[in-house]
């Protein structure tokens with residue numbers, strides 16, 4: 001297995017990471033700063049950097065913040 005398939009995502013702001021919502025190694029697409037959407041399960045996650053990078057499930061205030069900072073809210 002290689003990660004070559006990830007190259008198709010280079011034009012948009014994406015990262016490869018572990019989604020804590022579906023527990024899969026996946027591609028996450030930036031929606032706003034620090035917030036990423038999992039392309040596997042569709043969940044929105046918050047990037048958390050603390051030595052390693054994690055993608056956490058959102059709490060209610062996170063969801064509210066995204067709603068107020070994106071056009072589709």
Ligand SMILES: [Zn+2]
Pocket residue numbers: 019020021022023024026038039040041042043
């Ligand atoms: Zn996921």
